[in-house]
Amino acid sequence: MCQKNNLRDAENGCGEPKLSNDLPPKKKTIYMEEAITKTKFGLFNYYIIFVSGIILYAVGLETCAILYVIPVSTCDLSLTTNQKGILGAATFAGIICSSHLWGFLADTKGRRRVILPSLMAAVAMSVVCSFIQNFYIFTALRFLNGFFMSCASGTIYAYLGEFHNNIHRSRAIMGAAIIYGISCMMIPITAWFFINQDWQFQVPYIGLTYKPWRLFVVACAIPGFISVLALTLLPESPKFLLSQGNKEAAYQILQKMNRWNNGEKCELELFEIREETDSIEKRQRYLDNKNSRFPLLKSVWDQTAPLFKPPYLKSTILICTIQFGIYSTSTGFFMFFAEVLNKMSANLDNFYDQRISMCDAINMKPVNMSAIEYDVVNDEVCIEKLELSTLENGIVLEIAFGLGHILVGLLINKVGKFPIIFFILCTTGLSGIGCMLTDIPALQISLFLSLLSSGVAANVVSSATVELYPTTLRAMALCISLMFARFGGVAGSNTAAFLLDNHCEAAFYLSGSVVTAMGLLAFFIPNIHKKVSNAAIEETRNDPRLSLVSFRGSVKSF
Template sequence: MGASDNQRKSINLEEPVGFDDAITLTGYGKFHYECLVACAICVVTLGFQNGITSYIFPAAQCELGLESSQLGFLNVAFLIGGMSSSFFWGILADAKGRKYVLMTSLLLDASITLLLSVCNNVICLTICRFLNGFLMGAPGSIIFSYAGEFQPPKLLSGIICAAGLFFTSSWLLLPILAWAILPLNVHFTIGSWFIISPWRLYLIFIAIPEGILGLWFIRLPESPKYLLAVGKAEEALDILRNIFAANSGKDPDDYPVKKLSTNETIVKEDYSKDYGTLEKAIRILQEVWNQIKCLFKSPLLYMTFLTCTIMFTNMFGVFGLGLWLPELFIRFQRYAELHPNETISVSKLATLSVVKNQTCDATFDLSVIQNTVFMGITSLITSGFCGYISTKVSIKTVPFVCMLMGGLASTSIYWLRSATQNVIVACIFQASMIVANMSLSGVVVELFPTNVGGIAICLVMFIGRMGAMTSNIVFGLLMDKHCEIPIFAVAINVLLGTLLCWFIPTSKTKEKSRKTSSIDRRAIEISLVTMPEIKTENTEVS
């Protein structure tokens, strides 16, 4: 699908063309579809690595004799890995390029996941999960930027929202894969260390598409917007010509743009010079630090504190209780089997860890997988519905309502008396908290000016991962002693986050932006640019 004649007439092709106009003139077709499929699969693999522990570790816990506290620390290892790389991958992507970072991290992570599948002790598992978290920080930080930099401006926001739905879909695909693989009767050893069992086979199936995707990125081009930003305008133009040819079926030389404007930079002019990789990374790191300092000065200090705190409470719930819900399903199911005539309560579940159960089975209960499938379907439907609603209401409405529903759902878990009630409440909690998490990212983008928007997202997600890590430590230490305590801790945190959502500045919401917010935003941007620490605009750090 080529660019229309009207688009060409509205652009002066005799002068250097800006990037937004240049990417629009490539049309929309075969190349963009291939790029979007690759990025969508990347988002799905990112979701896989975030949620995989809920399905493999109950079986691994049985096979390897792990305590619940050890499972908690395995989740924490993944989160620490993600935290430690929160800013690293953004810096490296600005120094080496988006494609290089995505390709390298995906191939390495696939290798680590394969290694994880043959681990036979908790130390090996912990190291591998830390490396998984560290490496997954790359696509988590970069894939949305990479996908967005190939899109014409009018489609950018829609494409990014669609990509978010693929993350949600991964939470549906994970239990479906578990449903197909974990019940298999596959148990054999090769030598004294290589063991194949269903949960290990499950990991291999997760690693294969990730490795294929890493190889796929070798075929895809570097982001032309990044190349233009670092002073490689001719390379960027060559890529745009090839995109035009792939979309239109014409010769690359028929691409109407002959020269790109170099006025639209996303990094300092100094970065386009021929610095070495280390020096370039140091210079970018210095600007990252300058931007972070801006977040803790007026007029952004209030918004930084507010969004970081809300994200902490959200991820304390969604990646704390959310990852332990399958374990709760297992314990509800086991208690009902062992005590068919007794009333179930959360306070009675602490004595039913997998290790303490004498009938330990290293597979995964099918009814539990069915429950998590229901949770995935609910989350996907809710995400789609709220994505539509979010365009009609104030930007704080969706996170406020969803956090409130999540807080009430987590509170009610203590009074559940049946496995069916547990499933219903879990579906409400998971769906509402995932939607709140996605919408909070949109709040950050909306509230912060573009000068510091990228680094603001990195900082907010860093604090959010701290919340998730804290929650998993609490669950790991208390699930086998007083499992009602971490559940109430989640409820209190999420309800606190709900209260804070009410204080999100409405003057910066989408509802107000049509009238006044653009003026306020521009005023803040001007004030930031005039600060000595920030001299140019940088929107691509994350």
Template sequence: MTVKMGKDTKSDVEKEKPMHAATLEDALTATGFGKYNFGLLLVCSWTLQAMGMDLFGTSFVVAAAVCDLELSMQQRALLTATPLVGVVIGAQLWGYVSDTKGRRLTLVLSMSVGFVFAALSSFAPDWRIMALLKLLSSTFTSASNSGAYTLLGESCSERARGRSMLLCTCALMCSQAVVAVFAYPILPLEFAYWINFLGIYYRPWRLLALVMAVPCAATACILQFFHESPKFLFSRGESEKALEVLKKIYACNTGRSADDFPVKKLVDEQEETKASQESFLKAMWQQTTALFRPPLLKVTLKLFYLVIVIYMTGSGFILWLPYIMNNLFLVLEAGGGEGMNLCTVIRYSTDSLAVAGNDTTILEVCNDTIQETTLLSAMTYGALASSANLVLSLTCGARKRMAMIGIVALSAISAVLLNVVASPIAGGVFFFFFLLCALSMGILSVYFVELYPTSLRGMASCLSVMLGRSSAFLGVNAIGALISANCEATFYGWAALLLSAIAFSWFLPSDKKPNK
């Protein structure tokens, strides 16, 4: 039988080609790339952005809540970093659920419950309860790491997979900027409603925390219109269901009848499709240990080291962006900063507070004003990071390794230059470029989808994020102490760390496609 098979090309050229039985990859190619894939790209991007807002938006809420919650600097750092702990707690569990129950179910369940806890955090009477609620919300929303990337990557052809996942990362990159967009009109509002049974004043920062939770609920609703990953269904031995999903994707992409789909039968791709009948803990243990045994051991060690360095840098320093930018613009508005590098500006701002009064802690705790320019700088960084990620996704293609090396090298050079160049504005710009190390997260996610079998993919992704967020949590709490002790040495040390990541990136798989 001769049928038309939609090729996954930009021109959507159709060629007459006989096809009846095919591997899953060939079947995905036959579905084309159209409305379904584009819609799934948008909803997965929105899901990652919702998770990013829950994780990184907390830094703006905490900065505006220091007076109401009576936060010391140590409590402020702990509360800001608490959502990262939730990712660590939930990562392995969600990896197992994603690999055994499905990507879509994992996302719907986790984002729904995550919304409830994130919304409740806006009513927290003290910082401890708020930390607990943010811990719970992030534990659930962290499932996006295993679900969103994997669902997207397993629902499109190999040709479009890397580019789609990098585009998806744009949303995660600009999540803090989106919070800043919401914060810009909300935080300057002047209202305080007394809630008697909670003993709190409901102020603008609480409204911002509630607004940040809404995208979680929205994604859980929108995901109802999409299907489970056909690769997951096939890996669980449900080839008929996988074929039905592929037919629906084909129909949505091409506008033709599902019966016109050229593939009538899926053939095995030499991956284990047998569902595990073992106990939950034993199955999860076996999934985990499989990553640390040959032939996957070397791949896991290389990728996990890169995860540690990139998350410590990108996720660790991004949570200090409001603090560093606030200090920078306070000094500039006071007419200072001439001939200073970024570290000198931070020290100058701290010394100015010390001169203003004897109790430095009280002065710092009670400063809950976020500069308008700080919010604008966060938006600027989000636009810069998203634009860079967009360019990266459209140009790097199969050149993932070289793109990774280039990004990390730019970050390392910027860490040195922000110490060397004696200009506050230039220091702020180099700090932005330093943070662009986070662009590598999208490239790493592509490697985790490409280098691991379907049955281990969710677990590998979640363990990597668990490790990454653990590193980020330690980084967030260490960065403040290190910058206070020796700011310049901190950035020089980070530059050396990034150089070691370049060395590890060099030994990633070749950029040339293996089955060309």
């Protein structure tokens, strides 16, 4: 039971919201943006950026690694073609089903307070999963893994952003994305290292033959476990605590940040932190809801409804639509990444001196079919190792993904978010269309990899989302936008599965056109054209709405 007078509990996000302030009067009153600026940028910021990047990597690893597991677990789990599709979508289904719940809990109970237990539960699901032989139980556990991983995938953007001021916020989020992108290069290498081993042993009492792919499932949970340990050194978001009326706890966390960044002996000057108007109103609604007939449902409604009403309606629709469109290609088509390139490689070997269209190379029946492709035709063949081409192509894509995040991180404050989103999505979208307009194999593969790299823009959109909403709605907005993103991934994979076999050209034209259209649509995101300047801090000091997003002016701090 959390005691609201216990400062340690308050720092961890415990205790009910308060309407009064326990602090004695200070020398001056400042807003959170200026207070964060006083702690400067240093070790604490680098640490939380690194931890956030590892958490994003843990989410990506858990959702994508199953694509490497399915081909080599077909016989052990007795998978049919339809069951492979269900298993591949199970994690995404869990993310979709729980996004709204985690957004509500993160905005009402605390960011760190929900990220920690959800990561621990996701790690546990993966470990247990490695010992399961039944398809239905295995799929249910992958669904639960996605259910718990969903919390970190959206909430971490809000958590990270709330420790930074307006100048450093976008770079901090992109810094975490860079760590995520670089770490993703390890996914195919890790899969190759674990899965392509020759050992196996019997587990007594449960009659299980433990093979390398099962150990790979456990290995995928290691980044999540490391993240849990790393998060124990970090406090709750000071902006969330301020939104709950815990000014003393928010000040103490700023003091902790200051000591990390400037030395243990460095003390912050005494000041009182002013609150957001929305935070005060939200706490009043919280107390009012206690007297309603269904307090929980009323709280959920109050936390969700504002996103779909002015002034946030336009932003919510735009962000959700753009994330849906990006993920429909970057995730939807990625499901068939290895299959498309393996088919092209097998067929082009027979036409090394000729030029053929990409769809002909994909759909032509090859003379020499690779082991993985043959498994699709003949269910009696059991594949226990990954093809080398799968590793090579995966590394190329992840390198492009990592380099893209590095470049975005270097440029985002200099050129702004919209030019980056527009350039990435239009370039990658036109690359998808270009795949159908050339008969040069090397160029076809390069353009296809470029199309899949459209996912780099998704993190820039999430960075923009952080700045569009106040503290009281931010986590919910991020979780809902990423819920629509996962919807896009599921819709895109099913569309690609149908079109690649029946209307191959349409698959690439459609994907390329959708991604390009999302780049154009980003033009209408509120405040997307503003750049960060050093004058922003001075501007916010005299702004009575500093803690809120103004849809008639510039983006203030949150």
